[in-house]
Amino acid sequence: MKAIILAAGTASRLRPLTNDTPKCLLKIGERCLLQRSMDALIANGISEFVIVTGYLREQIETFVTATYPTLDVTFIYNDIYDSTNNIYSLWLARPEAQGKEILLLDSDLLYDPGIVTRVIAAGEHNILTLIRHPLGEEEMKVVTDADGCITQINKTCDPSTAVGESLGIERMGSDYTAALYKELEVMMLRENLSNIFYERAFERLIPQGHTFRVLDVSNLFSCELDTVEDFENARRIIPAELY
Numbered sequence: 001m002k003a004i005i006l007a008a009g010t011a012s013r014l015r016p017l018t019n020d021t022p023k024c025l026l027k028i029g030e031r032c033l034l035q036r037s038m039d040a041l042i043a044n045g046i047s048e049f050v051i052v053t054g055y056l057r058e059q060i061e062t063f064v065t066a067t068y069p070t071l072d073v074t075f076i077y078n079d080i081y082d083s084t085n086n087i088y089s090l091w092l093a094r095p096e097a098q099g100k101e102i103l104l105l106d107s108d109l110l111y112d113p114g115i116v117t118r119v120i121a122a123g124e125h126n127i128l129t130l131i132r133h134p135l136g137e138e139e140m141k142v143v144t145d146a147d148g149c150i151t152q153i154n155k156t157c158d159p160s161t162a163v164g165e166s167l168g169i170e171r172m173g174s175d176y177t178a179a180l181y182k183e184l185e186v187m188m189l190r191e192n193l194s195n196i197f198y199e200r201a202f203e204r205l206i207p208q209g210h211t212f213r214v215l216d217v218s219n220l221f222s223c224e225l226d227t228v229e230d231f232e233n234a235r236r237i238i239p240a241e242l243y
Contacts, residue, residue, distance in 0.1 A: 003046050004097050006089045007034065007107035008054025008081040013227050022056045024107035025063060028234050029243035033108055033225070034060070035067060040113030044120050046103065049073045050096040052089040054081025087198040091184045098181040099174050101125065106168040110234055111222040112242060115169065118217060125173025128166055128212035131222055135159035140166040140199055142214060150211045153199045163214065166199065167222055170212065179210045
């Protein structure tokens with residue numbers, strides 16, 4: 001299994017913190033966000049990484065190669081990062097991910113590394129991590145059936161019908177990634193849907209028989225980092241053992 005990490009965005013809502021630094025290289029405690037994720041993945045046996053870069057790509061590549069000089073890392077550059085969304089970055093990872101078993105992660109997450117341990121230990125191929133808390137309009141909300149399989153995943157569904165928010169860590173089996181990239185080919189090359197969230201592709205696969213089972217990780221620490229205020233809050237509330 002390989003890790004696909006999406007790290008192309010400009011994180012404009014975090015300015016001025018991201019004026020000269022990509023979001024994933026911002027530090028909370030002793031390590032930046034990207035290092036925290038990579039350390040968690042390595043500790044759980046992941047040794048092959050694909051990182052899709054865009055904004056300030058040189059900083060990310062320099063940091064990773066200097067910090068992990070012996071690690072197997074492939075960098076893919078999204079040269080239109082300023083006019084596309086994460087679905088396009090995921091599309092660019094096709095040569096490394098299609099028909100493969102992968103972990104897909106957003107690069108800007110702050111979370112307990114035990115979440116990765118649970119995802120890998122769960123034993124299922126198609127898992128999406130979920131956190132439960134009061135929901136509003138901004139969250140990527142998840143609706144499930146009685147068996148815990150996703151029936152909707154978007155920002156527009158009624159919060160009262162959702163069971164929680166997608167954290168941004170998904171495990172996909174080889175059958176799922178084969179179907180995913182077949183759908184992404186239609187969305188990118190025929191429909192020009194390059195400036196939306198990748199969860200739309202997940203939704204389009206559900207009627208085709210491909211979905212995720214949710215893994216509730218609400219009892220492990222995670223924190224949203226969309227604004228400067230979020231970062232200040234994270235520095236206050238991160239558990240001491242994770243600092």
